[in-house]
Amino acid sequence: MDLKSLYKQMLNIRYFEERLLKLFDEGAVYGTTHTYVGQEANAVSIISQLKDDDVIFSNHRCHGHYLARFDDPEGLLAELMGKEKGVCGGRGGSQHLYRKNFYTSGVQGGFSPIAAGIGFAEKAKGTKNISVAFIGDGTLGQGVVYETLNLSSLLRIPLLIVVENNFYAQTTPISQNLAGSIIARAKAFDVAAGEISSTDVNELYPHFSKIISKVRNEQVPHMEVINTYRFRAHSKGDDYRPKDEIAAFLKNDPLILAARNLQNAECENLKSEVAGRLNSIEQMVRNSADAQLQGVEL
Ligand SMILES: Cc1ncc(C[n+]2csc(CCOP(=O)(O)OP(=O)(O)O)c2C)c(N)n1
DSSP states (O other): HHHHHHHHHHHHHHOOOHHHHHHHHHTTTTTTOOOOOTOOHHHHHTTSSSSSSSEEEOOOOOHHHHHHHHOOHHHHHHHHTTTTTTTTSSSSTTTOOOOEEEEOSSSTTHHHHHHHHHHHHHHHOOOOOEEEEEEEEEGGOOEEEEEEEEHHHHHTEEEEEEEOOOEEEEEEEEETOOOOOOHHHHHHTOEEEEEOOOOHHHHHHHHHHHHHHHHHHTOOOOOEEOOOOOSSSSSSSSOOOOOHHHHHHTTOOHHHHHHHSSSSHHHHHHHHHHHHHHHHHHHHHHHHHBBBTOOOOO
């Protein structure tokens, strides 16, 4: 595990998302936007350990997953600003990204059975590639997630479902929308499941090393819950969470936890490097051509 590289990836996500919120306020971004601020350690701990041929499925809160997979803030920003050089030609927008072996959808849970199908196909081909689906706690209300668990268990599909439990589905707290326990739901289908409450890459990375190896080598499904927190509103201004609750979670900011094991000067250099790069990228993207929509039925 290369802590410096993971820290840099997290900075990249954090600074990208904070910049995006400003651009959003300025009216420079198309559609809506759900930022990953606070959850950075999840994406980088897991995705940095995957192989290029593993297949990732993400959701509406996908920017962090994309940036952990591809060091491409330019392609992502251009996409969100409706530019031709966006990763999907500026037509997919924030929630609908595609790049090799990486798919996102704003339809909650919609990708779960597809993730299982891809995992099954990889197993049938004997590749040892795995399928990884990121969902939120609020997505556990979608019936298709349980069909996915059922078939994944019966067919022993190498599918890792990561539940990023940030305790809210938009504005509804988990206590008001989720009965019983998340892990028990997976276990009811005989799918192994576990849970970790951490925002520290030093803990998350080794924790997921074991799980990823098991899914790959034993060719079995697994659901792992990460108890985490988002530091910003659900999407734009819709934040009704108690201020003292937010303040308590901010003490476990994943960037601060990771920086404890790095030299101060090293962190400051990385911060300048990442911020400087994003400054240039923003200028380039602003000055670039808008997406071509000719031929697209609107
Ligand atoms: C099928 C479907 N129903 C409703 C929505 C509207 N919606 C978007 S995000 C969201 C809450 C998602 O909560 P969670 O899965 O916990 O993810 P989080 O936003 O907390 O990361 C809802 C209800 C949607 N995108 N798709």
